[in-house]
Amino acid sequence: MKNVIVYVEHRRGETRKVTFEMATEARTLADALGGQAHAVIVGPGATTLAEQVKTYPLNGVYVNDDPDLDTYLLDPAVDYVEAAARAIGPSLILIPNTLSGRDLAGRLAARLGAGIGADVTEFKIENGTVACVSPKMGGALITTCAIKPAEYGIATVRPNAFAAAAGGAGATMQTLEKPSGKPYAAVIEEDVEEGSGELALEEAPVVVAGGRGLGGPEPFDTLLKPLAHALGGAVGASRAAADAGWVPYSLQIGQTGKTVTPNLYIAVGISGAIQHKVGMRSSGAIVAINKDAAAAIAEFSDLLVVGDAFKIVPELTRLVEAAKA
């Protein structure tokens, strides 16, 4: 395992920040392993996106604008990444820890006989061996797992865990030939994008989350959203709020929802049950606003303000807006 391959997840040429975080980390890892760093981008929009990815310190970018990627569920991506891995040779493959990233990682692991480091927040390299540091059980444990010596290894990489920095001599771009494999089985009949224009919760640098204390769906729009926008962040929710139907489940943070690690987490009217805690406890700074000074969230907040959120949040939004102006 000498080289590093970055799988670029994108939607018609639009990617997320984690791509650039991985591209930057790939250089560091490849240098430590004495190999090269490459990226693989496939599907409609790949060539356009490659121009942007090329500004990161990579040796090569492999592309194919194959429309099959939009027609079949993941099967073509698995074939392409496998083909790239075989062409590039023994390598560590970095995949974003997203819904389809996890699917891709598992499928490649089976094909390449590779170990998987999951949800990696840090890599350690010693004598050519790569070890992956990952939080487990919702952050209750931090594990370090070494990838045993093998041709291939895979890591799913947590967004927001690594720094992104453009630079480097400029990667060469080349076409990745379409692999001939078995026919693709799962056909995408319809692909609907929802909530576009909102920042992805997992990648937001600031999360403003609401819970049962908000009492209904309206405050998420009228109270939390203006504060989130002022801080350049996204709105999230506790399970109680999602279960009550106040917000879609896609906003739920916690054990059975999303795990977020923003620089700043503001919990409004959230008591802080363990179910919620495990989804946000790795955040940079945690601020809570709650009526109850004895709420569990006090135990893991940097600051708990006891008071009326309906009065505090609009004032805070005003202060943040004024500071920006």
Added chain:
Amino acid sequence: MKIVVTVKLVPDPNAEKRIDSATKRLVRSGVETVLNPYDEYALEAALQLKERAGGDTSVVVFSMAPEALKETLRKALAMGADEAVFLSDAGLEGSDVWATAYAMSQALKKIGFDLLIVGGLTDDGSTGAVPGALAEHLGVPCITNARKAEIADGTLRVERETDSGYQTVRGPLPALLTTALTFGEPRYASLKGIMGAKKKTIAPLTLADIGLDLAVGSDGAKMQLEAFAPPPARGKGRTVEAADGAAGAQAIFDFLKEKKLV
């Protein structure tokens, strides 16, 4: 039609996890073993599909775990699964994603299925990569994160959640499906279900029964656990009683300024 649901047995997610400072191991005493919550949704999906299909559709739960946890599977039988298969072998200890998926796939080939439903994540290890690896080993289509599914004329049609919305996807059977938490709240076991579960079969399997060409357990694992530790301690912070909205907002704003977050 035969629907197989994989179920993992995990420490109760609602219990606070802690590490024994002497042994550096997770403290399991006093923590109940439960069905992985994500797998309860997978089982709910299987039971719904069975109810809709009617006829001779059966739901089999499959689990791989230490022998001592076997009876926990009765919870799945009480929810309505028809039978259970339990793979247990000391040789499985130390298996990673690759070895787990390989051993499971060999057992599942033996059990046979038209539809295999797997939970989206596990509550403890949480790699989320086992379903994909399993589908590859079994050579079946892999459709993940379903919130709705229907089967007609041997075709599986699924509405699945994506990171940015949803998709409708179809594929042939046999296939592997994973469920999102929006598929439907898992049902509670009825008293009748709990009583009935006592009489249902939990068929045992060992590695010798399933036939392996490659090593599993810690020998076959591609990953080696080097260390585990609790996260850096997060001390209890300050508490401020806000006299009014402006005072509360000011306290937070000062904190954000101090931390250079505004």
